[in-house]
Amino acid sequence: MNACEAPALTPAPQVTEDLPWIEDAGKVAPSDARALSxxxxxxxNVLEEGTPEYQYAxxxxxxxxxxxxxxAARRFRNRGSGDMEDVIQVGTVGLIKAIDRFDLTREVEFTSFAIPYIVGEIKRFFRDTTWAVHVPRRLQELRLDLARSKEALVVELGRTPTVKELAAHLNLTEEEVIDGLVAANGYVAGSIDTPGGDDEADDGPKYADTMGDVDPALDLFEDLHALGPLLQRLDDRERTIIEMRFGREMTQAEIGSELNLSQMHISxxxxxxxxKLRTGLLPA
Structure with a gap:
């Protein structure tokens, strides 16, 4: 089969007569996926949950x-917390939520509905992931106890306390204190101004020099992708006014003059x- 061809669709074997059987759904072209979705x-929406037919669909x-x-994940590729596999996994959770909550009666394209769910899950992942490495919760809590004890002992002793003194103050073993101090290093990620190569000179290349930036075209593509189906549902006059105002950047007075309508009516x-467009973009 040519790589550009969509996978062949044949009746589903022992699944459901109403749905085509797709051998490898991951290879369905996005244009075909929209109609098939x-x-x-x-x-x-009508299949019984838990049945083979439901699971297949x-x-x-x-x-x-x-x-x-x-x-959606490409927008977050330079965040520096977690790898892309983790981002894809949490984004997939958002996709599943969108599938389970999609309402056909709203007449919104599924892609427009799903993107906010996917992006929302990924943003939540980055918001909740503050540690540079995975650290057990008991050590995360110990880090806070050590910080408070160190502050108190600095005031009392007039100097930075030793591991032995911290252990005595917290009624812990020295090994436990050392584990907590090591774990604390996982809370702070390295500076982007750290030298990025073998040359550690101050004027050498930094990690910041190798970091990309968020491509504004992705946000524009997402907005246009979501607006497309909504714009198609506008009547001819509404589409014309939107095109004149934002496509041709005409003023309301200029639009009114061309359409023989008052500026107030155009407004x-x-x-x-x-x-109407903003309402259509809001998730259910």
Whole structure:
């Protein structure tokens, strides 16, 4: 099969007569996945949860739309916390939530509905991941106790306390204190101004020099991808006004003059249309 061709669809063997059998859903082209996703979501809505038919429909939906997760994950590739495999995993959780919560009656494209869920899960992952390495919770809590004890002993002794003194103050063994001090090193990631190569000279290359930046085109693509289906549902006049205002950057007075309408009327139409678009973008 040519690499550019969509995978062949044949009736599902012993699954459900209403759905095509997709041997490798991950190879379905995004353009085909959009139409197929709607078909599978329609069936998922009426199938009994836990049945083989339900599991096939749900699992196929997940695999067909993993490209959405990969697309969203690329926005976070330079965050520096966790690897991309972790990001893909939490993004997939967002995709699954979107599949389980999608409402066909809202007439919103599934891709437009799913992206906010996927991005939300990834953002939550980065917000909750503050440690540079995985550290057991008991050691995370010990780090705080050590910090408080060190401050108190510095005031009392007039100098930095030793491991033995910290152990006595916390009623711990010296080995436990050492474990806590080592674990504390996992809380602070290295500075981006740290030399990035073997040359440690001050004027040498830094890690910051190798870091990429967020591509603003990704946000623009996501916004346009989500708005596309909503714009198609506007009437001709609404689409024309949106195109004149934001595509041709015309003023409301210029639009009114060309359409033979008052500026106030154009303002009301524009406000109503933008409200309709914003409402359509909101998750359920």
């Amino acid at each position: 709607r078909l599978f979501l329609q069936r998922l 749900r699992n196929t939906l997940i695999e067909m739309n993993l490209s959405l997760v990969a697309f 009301r139409l524009l406000t109503r249309t933008l409200t």
